[in-house]
Amino acid sequence: MRIRTAQPDDAPAVVALRSVVYPYLVRGVESTRKMIAEPPPEEEWTAFVAEVDGRVVGWVSAEQIGTTSVANVGGINLLHVHPEHRRRGIGSGLLAAATDYLRPLGIRRVRATAQPEALPFARRHGYEPSREVRYSALDLNPAPALPDPPPGVRLHPIADLDPRLLYAADVASAVDEPGDVPVDSKSYESWRYDVWDNLGLDRRASIAAEVDGEVVAFSLVKRDGDRMWSDYTGSVPTYRGRGLARLAKTAALHRAAANGVRIAYTSNDEANAPMLAINVRLGYRPVAAEWSCLADLT
Template identity: 35%
Template structure:
C-alpha cells in the first residue's frame, strides 16, 4: 500500500475540497471551507512556513495535516502539526506518512519542540505515544443548538455599557486588534503567543473569508472597547474564534454579555448551530459557555515531542 503525501495547491479546488472532506469527517467541530483552506495557505505569515497536506491511498484522499512554525511566539523553535485521518480509513498508513512529512518539514526550519492536538480516543492517543509524544493539556469542543434550543434572555445593560457589532469597527478595526492582543496574553496554553503585527492580524482574522463582523460583538464601556467575541460563519454554522475582556474590565460579566448578544444575532441571521472551543483549565470561559447553553461535543489532548 502506497501513501502519497502532497501539499495542498490553493489554486486547485479539488485539493481544497478533498482536505475539507477529511476534516469534516474527522473533526466536524471546526469550520472549514475550500475557500478558507486556500486563503490560509496563501496568506500565512512567511515565518510560519505553513503547509496544508493531504495523504492519498489508492487514488483517494483519506488524511490531512496542517503544519507550521509558531512565528508569533516569543520562544523560538516551536512548531505545530495537526494530523487527522478519515475515521473510516484509519490503519492504512496515512497518519504516519503525514506526521513524518510534518516533522521533517519543521525540523528543517529549526523547530525542536513540536506540539500536536490529538482527539481523546484510545487509538489516537496510542498513535501519538508510540511516536514519542507526551500528553499535556486538554481542550473541549463545544456545540450549541441555535435552531431549537433556548438562549439566555438579553437583560438590561449596566450603566455606561454599550454592545456594538463588529461592523461598527469596519473602517478602523484596530481597537478589536488591541483587545485580541491583550487577552491572548492570558489565555491558557502551552505556548505563549504575542500579537505584534497588525497587518498580519488583519489577514489572519479580520479579513479571513469566514470572518463575520456582523456576528462579532464588542462591549464598549464609557466609550472604551472593553470586551469582545469574534465570530465566524459558514452558512448555518456559527463559530466563535475568541472571546475576552481587557484586564481593567474583568469581573463585570462583559464577556458573557458579548457572547450572548452574538449568539442572539447569529440565530436571528439564520444560524442553527454554534461551535466554540475551550481550554479545559479556562474555568471562567467554560462557565460562560455553559451558561449560554453549550455542551461538550468532543475533547482533544495536546501532545508534545522534542525533535532534537
C-alpha cells in the same frame, strides 16, 4: 497512497474530510482555499494531503508558531485520516512529512493535537499529552436571551470598528490565555490575516463591548452556512469580573441566530474555568475532547 503538498483546489475535499473526522470544526471551502493559497504571514505555514486512488483521505498542517515570544516552537495541526483508511501508515507518513518540513526551520519543540483515541499513536511518535481541550455545542433555537448592557457599556458589531481597536483588545486579553506557550507576540499583520480578513468572519454578528471609546470585551463569529464557530471571546484584564465577555458572546449568538445560524461550536482549555462557566450558563454541551501533545525534535 501518496503524500504531497496541499494545493488550493484540494479545499473542497479537505473540508469534506474534516466534516467526517471533526464535525464540530467550522471552516468553509473558500477560507480553506485561501489558507492554502495564501498561508499565514510570519508562520512558515504549509500543509500536506494524503491521497489514495486520487482521493484525499488525510491532512496535516505544520507551522512555526509566530504568536509567541518562545523561540523555536512549531505546530503540527489537525493531523487526521479518514476512518476507512486508518492503520495503513497514512498518519505516520503525514506526521513524517510535517516533521521533515519543520526541522530545517530550526524548530526544537513541537505542539500537536490528538483526539483521545489517538493518544497511543502520539506516544509512539514521542509526543506526550499536555493539556485537555473541551469542544462544546449550542443549539440556537432559541438563542440565549439578550440582557441589557450595564450603564456606560455600548455594544457594536465589529464591522463598525477600527480594526486596530479590536486588535488591541485581542492582544490584551490573550496574554494570560491558558496554553502550552504564551500568546504574547502577535503582530497586527498576523492578527489581521487570521481574524479581520478571514473569509469566514461574520463582522455583523461578531460583537464588541465598548467603554469610553475602548474595546473592553468581544466575541468573534466565524460562519459556514448555518453553523458558526465562536472563534474567540475575551475581555481586557482591567474589565474582568463584570460579565462583559458573557454579554458580548450572548449578543453575538443572538445576532447569528437571527441571521440563520442554527448551531454554534466552540473550544476551551479545561483550565479556563471562567470561560467554561460562561459557556455552561449559556447552555453549551460538551461534544468532544482533544489533547495538545508536546515533543522535542532531535
